[in-house]
């Protein structure tokens with residue numbers, strides 16, 4: 001495996017392959033965070049030539065391992081000012097792996113205003129100026145790439161939001177149907193790609209073969225046990241395939257942790273109408289599909305295809321956090337309009353969570369009424385148009401809150417809180433507060449134990465045990481994000497030690513390593529250390545590891561609790 | 577005594593019950609009963625894995641229910657990953 005460095009500083013951009021060197025043994029989030037931590041000046045401006053954008057497949061990317069196609073996108077984040085790893089599904093990870101590329105590092109910054117596209121195949125790298133693709137939305141862009149390079153490609157691209165360098169901009173990855181539906185959404189990674197002048201990276205694996213393990217027999221056997229374990233577990237084998245992630249709407253609402261009206265209440269009256277159960281039923285009725293994988297090799301298939309009322313493709317099945325952000329959080333209970341917003345976010349290239357939280361803040365400011373779905377859709381179109389208002393919204397909740405003088409702004413380190421209220425689920429509050437990523441549920445998904453009872457149970461309404469819980473999950477997640485595995489495997493790993501062992505065996509068989517459980521923990525800690533260390537050098541202190549004050553002062557109904565984990569306890573998270 | 581029972585994630589009851597306008601079961605009983613007795617009475621197609629009583633997750637199914645309680649039942653489910 002190689003690192004591909006593309007330097008945009010020169011008059012003609014230069015591509016160079018390098019050995020992994022110091023980064024040997026690192027994949028996914030481990031390699032993006034290592035490169036950013038070692039090579040990027042933590043005090044640089046995120047949109048400057050000194051920042052780098054790293055796109056990496058995982059340790060098992062491009063192999064025959066199930067679930068191994070996730071991609072990590074890393075940089076210094078324009079949204080948080082800290083390190084960022086945004087994780088996405090789609091086809092790019094597998095294709096990169098098969099091309100022998102562990103990481104693509106975009107460096108420097110072009111002098112002019114030209115737009116570039118990059119084509120990578122087994123025969124090499126072509127970097128071309130192409131101003132005909134400037135400001136194209138993602139769907140149109142991918143259509144154009146298909147015409148130019150054929151149907152067997154995977155695209156990594158930005159929409160107009162990335163080109164405008166907005167802090168809510170995402171990097172889109174195409175799925176199996178070659179649609180730009182899977183996004184490295186969080187932290188404004190799309191803006192950094194935009195600052196490099198790169199609109200799209202087209203990956204073509206024609207003529208390549210899967211990466212070969214050191215011990216083929218042991219690898220095959222471990223993969224088999226791993227897949228059987230996923231299929232046996234009720235969540236990864238049944239729950240997720242049937243309803244997708246949006247099955248969470250009802251349960252998070254029932255436990256009173258569904259942030260509604262910009263985090264004012266913990267229950268939404270319209271929740272059932274926008275739940276995964278309703279979504280899956282509509283998809284079946286309209287000829288969509290509720291059970292679909294976001295990349296080849298996914299055996300859980302939590303994704304889906306959402307059709308409009310006339311039976312035409314509208315978007316991929318909107319995820320729980322998307323439906324919450326653009327739905328319940330804004331008092332919107334029309335699933336078709338939410339699906340339309342999901343499409344618009346994907347097309348213009350913005351993070352659905354950040355945009356939903358931002359529209360919630362705009363509603364709080366009185367810019368539009370709670371529940372005004374058409375108004376929300378218009379705001380997203382403003383981003384596409386690049387109007388001044390659109391640029392404010394596209395820069396996220398914190399920026400919009402400032403622009404309109406709003407006090408209640410749900411962000412940590414500048415990044416919007418996702419779909420679980422930390423006053424009703426205390427464990428997730430610890431993750432939001434302490435993750436080097438800013439408020440990010442995936443960084444240490446305490447919901448698994450606080451609500452879903454996978455891997456045990458920790459009472460969500462009490463502060464006790466939440467720091468330990470979040471710490472252990474953050475460490476495990478940092479490892480899983482480095483393997484290229486979808487984090488959803490964790491539900492089976494938490495409950496089934498033999499499935500956990502199968503994953504470790506698979507990595508060992510592939511690389512000829514001898515990793516044990518303790519090494520897995522050390523690996524995860526190493527990744528978090530890269531990240532934490534970068535943030536400290538970027539100026540972050542323990543005061544940044546806190547939730548906004550209203551979470552400590554305003555009780556949320558129905559439980560009427562506040563966030564109760566003490567500051568001193570939060571400060572112990574990284575003391576292991 | 578009357579309680580409201582909400583079924584989610586494909587859980588269904590084989591029996592006919594009175595329902596409210598949201599489609600939730602209105603369950604009536606005279607003697608005090610426990611959650612596990614209630615679940616038995618309901619004759620469900622799947623065993624509930626997560627039992628929520630008035631917004632609180634209950635692990636001890638010998639907990640008694642009382643007038644106006646709200647019970648929500650879920651199979652094993654999960655989600656939560658972005659994209």
Ligand code: SF4
Pocket residue numbers: 067089090292293294295298299300301302303486487488657659
């Ligand atoms: S489980 Fe869902 S998110 Fe994970 S790889 Fe499969 S389709 Fe993608």
